[in-house]
């Protein structure tokens with residue numbers, strides 16, 4: 001089977017769903033890794049691995065979706081000490097700190113808080129653009145867009161037009177988990193289904209937004225579910241072409257009802273490397289495959305760079321969502337560069353649009 005996939009790739013043919021199933025199921029890991037590495041080197045010659053200096057801020061942890069895999073949220077009616085919704089001004093103070101740390105991107109996400117009007121989100125974008133012109137507001141996942149549409153009574157397109165007018169240009173790919181309606185009903189029955197996630201990103205891309213597609217795996221889904229997820233992402237990319245990258249990570253079970261049900265087990269590195277390699281081979285229409293030093297550990301992230309990934313993700317200075325699930329890991333810009341160099345590549349800082357800002361073999365890129 002792997003020979004068939006190899007031959008197809010050499011003829012420049014697109015892989016089909018049977019190929020994806022083979023890659024995601026039982027094809028020899030090291031062989032698909034070597035193939036993915038070869039394809040990655042063809043698509044991204046020069047041995048450069050990019051990263052972005054960013055932070056992940058949360059504006060509210062109040063949420064009415066109660067996803068079984070989430071340790072971050074507090075019920076939306078909660079008045080507990082650790083339940084919060086920050087004002088726009090509070091968030092600007094946090095962004096000022098991020099700017100002082102050298103961030104070029106702020107990823108901002110929160111719970112689905114039905115008490116927040118659309119104006120709150122628009123003001124967040126507008127104020128960010130006005131006060132921090134060098135900072136990219138990479139805000140809100142698809143479920144938050146769904147919430148904005150719900151509270152405002154507007155369609156997705158109108159919400160995106162309003163966000164665009166406020167100054168937003170990119171949309172993070174969070175909230176995808178596994179894009180099958182059946183699996184989403186099992187793990188997050190109150191949250192938007194797979195069709196809606198696709199509809200949100202389709203609307204975003206039609207307005208002109210670019211972004212990423214993510215996948216959270218390792219919570220009891222089947223290989224066929226993963227194949228369907230791959231298919232839906234590739235199909236939308238064929239149609240609208242707005243995904244810069246595909247970013248997978250494993251479910252962090254700590255402190256979650258779903259984690260307890262699954263016995264606290266977390267997917268292993270071999271599973272991660274298989275998904276990275278399969279993604280590089282299957283997504284002939286997505287430029288970048290992101291390795292994650294953050295979610296899978298620094299060493300696994302480095303190995304993923306030899307399994308088809310060409311990007312090392314962000315510095316994520318303030319990540320709290322996975323931290324609530326007992327997953328704590330931090331880095332610095334210097335360590336990011338060192339990890340990339342140690343893995344045998346040249347580090348390069350990029351922006352949210354995956355444009356290289358500076359290559360760290362010494363000299364800055366010419367203007």
Ligand code: SF4
Pocket residue numbers: 063064065066067070071072073110111112143188191
């Ligand atoms: S994953 Fe998001 S939508 Fe689901 S409960 Fe957590 S904060 Fe709410």
